[in-house]
Amino acid sequence: MSRPRSLSLAAYRVLSWGVSNPSSQPEIQRPEGELLWVHINAQDRQRAVVDFCHRLQQVRPTLHVLLTVPAEADLSLWEQGDYPLVNLPSEQAGAARAFLDHWHPEIGLWVGGGLMPNVITRAEERGIPLILIEARVDIKIARGARWLPDITRFTLDCFKTILTTNSETTRTIRRLGITSGKVTDSPPLYVSPNPQPWPEDELIETNHALAGRPVWLAACVRDKEFISILSAHRQALRMLPRLTLVLNVADTAEAEPLQNRLETMDLRCTNWDTSGQIEDNTQVILSAHSEDLGLWHRVSPVTFMGSSLERDAGGRDPLVAVALGSSVIHGPFVHRHQQMYDQLDRAGAARMVRSATELGDAVVELLSPDRAADMALAGWQIVSEGAPQADHLIDMVQDCLDQRSAG
Known part of the structure; x- marks a missing residue:
C-alpha cells in the first residue's frame, strides 16, 4: 500500500473508530x-x-x-x-x-x-x-x-x-x-425463471379437450377481483363466442363459493380440481391450485396476473408466465414486482389495464395470433437477456x- x-x-479509521451497538438479532454461526x-x-x-x-x-x-x-x-x-x-x-x-x-x-x-x-x-x-x-x-x-x-x-x-x-x-x-x-x-x-417441466401427455390431452378454442388465464385472482374478471370475460365473449377462461383463485377456500356464483351467472363452468373434465360448451375452467399454473400458462397465450387490480394487493411474479410464452396483462397495483413489470411494459411484453372494460378489450386484442406472438417474443428476450x-x-x-x- x-x-x-x-x-x-x-x-x-481513527475518526470512524467504534463498534456498533449489540444487535437484537441472534448471531448466526459461520x-x-x-x-x-x-x-x-x-x-x-x-x-x-x-x-x-x-x-x-x-x-x-x-x-x-x-x-x-x-x-x-x-x-x-x-x-x-x-x-x-x-x-x-x-x-x-x-x-x-x-x-x-x-x-x-x-x-x-x-x-x-x-x-x-x-x-x-x-x-x-x-x-x-x-x-x-x-x-x-x-x-x-x-x-x-x-x-x-x-x-x-x-x-x-x-x-x-x-x-x-x-x-x-x-x-x-x-x-x-x-x-x-x-x-x-x-x-x-x-x-x-426455470419453470418445472409438465407431463407431455397431459398437455396434449388438455389442448385436445380445448379443441382449438381461444383461451386466456386469470392467475392468482383475489375475491375482490372476481367481478372484474367475469365482466371482462363476458365482454370478450361477444367478440370471441368460443372463448374459454381459466380462472385460478389466489385462495383455495374461494373455489367452491365461486363455482356456485358462476352457475347463477349462467356461465358454464367446470371445476378442474374435482372433475378434470373440459366439455365442448365450457366457458370457465375453475382452478384453485398454484401448481397447475405451469399447465395453464402453457395452454393460454394470454395471462392476466391477478392480485393487481386492488390497491392493497401488490401483484404477483409475472416471470414464469413470460418464460412459458404467455403474454401478460396486469392491473396498476404491482409494487411488489414493480421493476419487472415496468421492464415488461417498456419492452411490449405486458400491458397494464385499470378496469374490467380495458381488460376485456385487451384480451380480445392480445389473442390475435400475430399480437400474441410479438409479445411472447418480447417477453422471452427479457427473461433470457x-x-x-x-x-x-x-x-x-x-x-x-x-x-x-x-x-
Missing part, C-alpha cells in the same frame, strides 16, 4: 467450507441476487452464501429465503473488523452503491477478492471523516473487478483514477475461488 493511502486510511458474501444495497435487487446465487450453487454445490443488507435496513421487510440475511454493521472501523473476523468470507460480491470504506478496505487487506456489480459512485463515509481526500478512490480501488450498468458511471469511476481495465459496462443481473451476464459473473466467482484455494 502506498504511503498516501496508508495515511488517509489510518486517519479515516458454516464450514467456502463462503460467498454478497451485499445487496437495494431491496429491489434481492430477488435477482438470490436467483444468481442459486445458479452459482448448481455449478459449485459446496459453496455457502451469506447475504448482507445496509445497517439501517429493516430485515422484516426483506424476503427471508434460503440464505442467512443480516445487517452489515455501521461504518465504524471496529465493527467492520468484527464482522470479517466472524464470517471470514472467501470472496465478496457488492451489488449497487452504499459502499462502506471500512469493511471494504479491511476485506481487501485480508486478501479477500471483491467484485462490484451494478456499480454506483455512492460511498457511505463516516461522519467526521468526509474531509479526507481520496477515500472514494481508495474504496473503489479495492475491487478486483467493477461492472457498471452505463458508460457514464464507467467514465466517472475511471476519472477518479481507477485502472481502466478494472471497469467495464455490463447489464444488471436479471431473474432467470440476463443469462450471459450471470454466466460471466459465475465464471469470475469460480476463478477467484479456484485461485484462492490453489494459493
Whole structure:
C-alpha cells in the first residue's frame, strides 16, 4: 500500500473508530467450507441476487452464501429465503473488523452503491477478492471523516473487478483514477425463471379437450377481483363466442363459493380440481391450485396476473408466465414486482389495464395470433437477456475461488 493511502486510511479509521451497538438479532454461526458474501444495497435487487446465487450453487454445490443488507435496513421487510440475511454493521472501523473476523468470507460480491470504506478496505487487506456489480459512485463515509481526500478512490480501488450498468458511471469511476481495465459496462443481473417441466401427455390431452378454442388465464385472482374478471370475460365473449377462461383463485377456500356464483351467472363452468373434465360448451375452467399454473400458462397465450387490480394487493411474479410464452396483462397495483413489470411494459411484453372494460378489450386484442406472438417474443428476450451476464459473473466467482484455494 502506498504511503498516501496508508495515511488517509489510518486517519479515516481513527475518526470512524467504534463498534456498533449489540444487535437484537441472534448471531448466526459461520458454516464450514467456502463462503460467498454478497451485499445487496437495494431491496429491489434481492430477488435477482438470490436467483444468481442459486445458479452459482448448481455449478459449485459446496459453496455457502451469506447475504448482507445496509445497517439501517429493516430485515422484516426483506424476503427471508434460503440464505442467512443480516445487517452489515455501521461504518465504524471496529465493527467492520468484527464482522470479517466472524464470517471470514472467501470472496465478496457488492451489488449497487452504499459502499462502506471500512469493511471494504479491511476485506481487501485480508486478501479477500471483491467484485462490484451494478456499480454506483455512492460511498457511505463516516461522519467526521468526509474531509479526507481520496477515500472514494481508495474504496473503489479495492475491487478486483467493477461492472457498471452505463458508460457514464464507467467514465466517472475511471476519472477518479481507477485502472481502466478494472471497469467495464455490463447489464444488471436479471431473474432467470426455470419453470418445472409438465407431463407431455397431459398437455396434449388438455389442448385436445380445448379443441382449438381461444383461451386466456386469470392467475392468482383475489375475491375482490372476481367481478372484474367475469365482466371482462363476458365482454370478450361477444367478440370471441368460443372463448374459454381459466380462472385460478389466489385462495383455495374461494373455489367452491365461486363455482356456485358462476352457475347463477349462467356461465358454464367446470371445476378442474374435482372433475378434470373440459366439455365442448365450457366457458370457465375453475382452478384453485398454484401448481397447475405451469399447465395453464402453457395452454393460454394470454395471462392476466391477478392480485393487481386492488390497491392493497401488490401483484404477483409475472416471470414464469413470460418464460412459458404467455403474454401478460396486469392491473396498476404491482409494487411488489414493480421493476419487472415496468421492464415488461417498456419492452411490449405486458400491458397494464385499470378496469374490467380495458381488460376485456385487451384480451380480445392480445389473442390475435400475430399480437400474441410479438409479445411472447418480447417477453422471452427479457427473461433470457440476463443469462450471459450471470454466466460471466459465475465464471469470475469460480476463478477467484479456484485461485484462492490453489494459493
